[in-house]
Amino acid sequence: xxxxxxxxVDLAIKLIQQKxxxxxxxxxxxxxxxxxxxxxxxxxxKKEDLGVAVTERLFMxxxxxxxxxxxxxxxxxxxxxxxxxxxxxxFECTEICPISSLQTDFESLPNAVQEKIEEVSRLELRVMKxxxxxxxxxxxxxxxxxxxxxxxxxxxxxxxxxxxxxxLGDDVLVEVxxxxxxxxxxx
Amino acid sequence: xxxxxxxxVDLAIKLIQQKxxxxxxxxxxxxxxxxxxxxxxxxxxKKEDLGVAVTERLFMxxxxxxxxxxxxxxxxxxxxxxxxxxxxxxFECTEICPISSLQTDFESLPNAVQEKIEEVSRLELRVMKxxxxxxxxxxxxxxxxxxxxxxxxxxxxxxxxxxxxxxLGDDVLVEVxxxxxxxxxxx
DNA sequence: ATAGTAACTTACTAATAGGTAAGTGTCAAA
DNA sequence: TTTGACACTTACCTATTAGTAAGTTACTAT
Numbered sequence: 001x002x003x004x005x006x007x008x009v010d011l012a013i014k015l016i017q018q019k020x021x022x023x024x025x026x027x028x029x030x031x032x033x034x035x036x037x038x039x040x041x042x043x044x045x046k047k048e049d050l051g052v053a054v055t056e057r058l059f060m061x062x063x064x065x066x067x068x069x070x071x072x073x074x075x076x077x078x079x080x081x082x083x084x085x086x087x088x089x090x091f092e093c094t095e096i097c098p099i100s101s102l103q104t105d106f107e108s109l110p111n112a113v114q115e116k117i118e119e120v121s122r123l124e125l126r127v128m129k130x131x132x133x134x135x136x137x138x139x140x141x142x143x144x145x146x147x148x149x150x151x152x153x154x155x156x157x158x159x160x161x162x163x164x165x166x167x168l169g170d171d172v173l174v175e176v177x178x179x180x181x182x183x184x185x186x187x
Numbered sequence: 188x189x190x191x192x193x194x195x196v197d198l199a200i201k202l203i204q205q206k207x208x209x210x211x212x213x214x215x216x217x218x219x220x221x222x223x224x225x226x227x228x229x230x231x232x233k234k235e236d237l238g239v240a241v242t243e244r245l246f247m248x249x250x251x252x253x254x255x256x257x258x259x260x261x262x263x264x265x266x267x268x269x270x271x272x273x274x275x276x277x278f279e280c281t282e283i284c285p286i287s288s289l290q291t292d293f294e295s296l297p298n299a300v301q302e303k304i305e306e307v308s309r310l311e312l313r314v315m316k317x318x319x320x321x322x323x324x325x326x327x328x329x330x331x332x333x334x335x336x337x338x339x340x341x342x343x344x345x346x347x348x349x350x351x352x353x354x355l356g357d358d359v360l361v362e363v364x365x366x367x368x369x370x371x372x373x374x
Numbered sequence: 375a376t377a378g379t380a381a382c383t384t385a386c387t388a389a390t391a392g393g394t395a396a397g398t399g400t401c402a403a404a
Numbered sequence: 405t406t407t408g409a410c411a412c413t414t415a416c417c418t419a420t421t422a423g424t425a426a427g428t429t430a431c432t433a434t
Contacts, residue, residue: 004381018294019209019292019294019295020207020209020291020292020295022206022207022209022210023209023292023295025420025421025422026421026422026423027420027421027422035381035382035383036382036383036384037422037423038382038383038384038385038423038424038425039381039382039383041422041423041424042380042381042382043381045423045424046422046423047421047422047423094294096291100291100347100350101291103350103351103353103354104207104283104287104288104291104350105206105207105210106281106353106354107205107206107281108206108207108210114354117354118354118355121351121354121355122355125351125355145366145369146366148362149362149363149365149366149369150366152348152351152359152362152363152366153344153348153362153363153366153367153370155347155351156343156344156345156346156347156348156350156351156359156363157340157343157344157347158343158347159343159347159350159351160287160342160343160344160345160346160347160348160350161339161340161343161347163287163290163291163343163346163347164290164308164312164339164342164343164346166290166293167290167293167301167304167305167308168305168308168309168312172339172343175335175336175339175340176336176339176340176343178336179332179333179336179337179339179340180340182332182336183340183370191411212390212391212392213391213392213393214390214391214392222411222412222413223412223413223414224392224393225393225394225412225413225414225415226411226412226413228392228393228394229410229411229412230411232393232394233392233393234391234392234393
């Protein structure tokens with residue numbers, strides 16, 4: 001059952017969003033799936049293997065959205081809105097971005113996972129740059145702004161807002177999103 | 188020796204910045220201080236007690252900077268620069284903001300520490316709002332912007348940038364700081 | 375029917391975590 | 405000189421962690 005592997009990875013991502021890489025355990029996963037811990041080890045021998053699988057899924061998700069961005073005929077305006085808001089809505093208020101969570105736990109990560117999360121972060125930035133560039137071409141974003149700088153700032157502020165949201169409540173994210181809009185919109 | 192307690196708390200904060208609340212252990216601390224684990228327990232019986240002491244120190248640091256902001260005769264421009272850049276320079280590239288780290292580990296924190304980190308986050312926001320309001324009064328920041336929204340956006344983006352810096356390198360933070368400046372400066 | 379494989383379970387290990395009880399050395403006040 | 409507090413150490417306990425070895429069940433192709 002290849003499905004079981006997917007189940008485990010999905011649950012691992014969710015747990016990483018809630019508790020982080022260090023804090024989640026094979027016991028958490030096995031109990032929630034109603035199997036023994038050893039059966040999780042059967043699918044992913046070491047925690048490192050599961051960690052790599054997790055980062056590979058995150059990578060693929062981003063690749064998918066990159067393809068979607070490039071091919072879809074949706075307006076640049078909608079793409080920008082979608083990508084940002086999607087992150088916000090996909091997660092509950094107690095969850096943060098899985099990439100942020102792994103960045104936070106970076107020093108405790110096995111080497112293989114460290115390298116992967118580096119790749120994921122770079123790809124994420126590429127995706128955001130793609131969106132910003134399109135929005136700029138559509139004159140939604142002021143073209144005098146530097147694509148790279150704007151992209152990295154949007155990503156940082158959204159990820160940071162998700163952290164604050166967890167302790168200060170839902171409003172934080174909405175406020176940051178509003179302010180980003182104010183900053184970015186062409187006057 | 189009240190000094191030892193301070194040593195422990197300082198080291199705990201550093202370890203939280205590097206590895207997070209869940210990942211750091213009494214063993215880490217005792218080894219780095221050259222004493223036994225039990226002696227750390229003598230000063231802070233439970234990990235929760237140390238966690239509370241840590242958040243209380245973070246709170247006091249913020250209170251100090253709040254006083255400094257209100258009393259110092261430095262220009263609003265300088266204050267804004269100082270507060271933001273201070274965070275960046277105080278930490279090494281492998282370290283993130285201790286508040287962010289505790290926000291990430293929020294779900295794994297003891298209740299008492301959760302409540303404290305909530306207070307710390309609110310105070311941090313207050314400090315940033317104070318700075319933004321002053322900068323606005325000095326017409327450095329466009330006065331049409333909402334103080335609260337701008338403050339929460341600055342905090343979020345700086346904290347987020349520290350996460351990305353850890354995996355993508357030092358440039359990230361500089362870029363975000365530059366972009367924030369571009370957004371904020373009066374035209 | 376049988377051999378083989380996938381997906382498990384049972385039962386274990388070693389390491390590490392937080393935490394505790396009881397004792398030791400040192401210093402200062404009575 | 406003794407009492408007592410402080411700052412420890414030694415020696416432990418229990419729970420949890422990642423990880424493993426060996427056996428079990430069920431399905432599948434030959």
